Amino acid sequence: MVVRNRFEAIDWMLFGGGGIVAALVLPIHIIATNVLPAFTFAPTIFTQYQLTAAKVGEPLIKLYLILVLSLSTWHATHRVRFILFDLGLVKHRGIVTQASMVTLGAIIIFLIIALV
Amino acid sequence: MEPQRKRKQFEPPSLWWLGHRQYLAYTLRELSSFFIILYVLLFSISMFQLKLGEASYQAYERLLTSPPFIVLSILILAFSVYHSITWFKVTPTALPPIRVNGGKMPGWVLVAVQVYLWPLISYVLYVWIYAR
Numbered sequence: 629m630v631v632r633n634r635f636e637a638i639d640w641m642l643f644g645g646g647g648i649v650a651a652l653v654l655p656i657h658i659i660a661t662n663v664l665p666a667f668t669f670a671p672t673i674f675t676q677y678q679l680t681a682a683k684v685g686e687p688l689i690k691l692y693l694i695l696v697l698s699l700s701t702w703h704a705t706h707r708v709r710f711i712l713f714d715l716g717l718v719k720h721r722g723i724v725t726q727a728s729m730v731t732l733g734a735i736i737i738f739l740i741i742a743l744v
Numbered sequence: 745m746e747p748q749r750k751r752k753q754f755e756p757p758s759l760w761w762l763g764h765r766q767y768l769a770y771t772l773r774e775l776s777s778f779f780i781i782l783y784v785l786l787f788s789i790s791m792f793q794l795k796l797g798e799a800s801y802q803a804y805e806r807l808l809t810s811p812p813f814i815v816l817s818i819l820i821l822a823f824s825v826y827h828s829i830t831w832f833k834v835t836p837t838a839l840p841p842i843r844v845n846g847g848k849m850p851g852w853v854l855v856a857v858q859v860y861l862w863p864l865i866s867y868v869l870y871v872w873i874y875a876r
Contacts, residue, residue, distance in 0.1 A: 650827065654824050658820055658821045662808065662821070680794060718755060
């Protein structure tokens with residue numbers, strides 16, 4: 629019970645932190661990496677291999693991206709898990725929780741492998 | 745001692761979220777998180793392609809700039825912005841109260857601070873990471 633409460637406290641802390649981070653920084657990342665490259669006039673380095681590789685190779689940027697994207701994913705999987713409960717999957721609470729944790733872990737591990 | 749009876753788990757009626765405009769707005773707000781997960785996944789794939797070399801990265805970039813992916817990217821951006829706006833609005837109730845000089849900071853101040861910080865942080869990040 630104590631362990632569960634401790635986990636819930638950490639979960640809520642990361643959920644809140646991830647919410648702030650995702651709200652403040654994700655839109656500009658999406659614009660720079662996914663939306664602007666579609667337009668040839670876009671002044672973003674993301675379309676150029678050499679510049680992107682050099683920039684992403686900087687340790688501080690790697691660390692920043694891993695932290696920000698992991699926290700955002702934590703926040704997002706938490707919310708998706710609870711909306712799935714609300715949409716009627718509450719009777720499969722255990723399976724949904726396990727699936728969301730596996731998804732969260734897999735995405736963070738893949739992100740770290742891709743960046744490090 | 746009377747044995748404890750197991751409480752029945754509340755099950756909402758199916759399609760309850762279509763019953764009222766506010767329920768639908770709530771469901772969309774929560775589902776906006778799905779697009780955040782999708783973005784992190786797409787970004788991780790792009791970084792993995794970058795690791796594989798120039799040819800792989802350029803191939804992925806070509807895919808990203810194809811019409812279906814442009815539509816998907818705009819959808820991801822729209823839901824992310826919706827997530828940001830709705831999150832700013834709920835922070836006064838979602839976060840513990842912030843005390844300044846012994847008094848509780850009003851909720852609207854917290855919302856205003858985030859709304860003002862949002863473009864500033866976005867500009868700084870763009871210049872730091874993405875600008876040519």
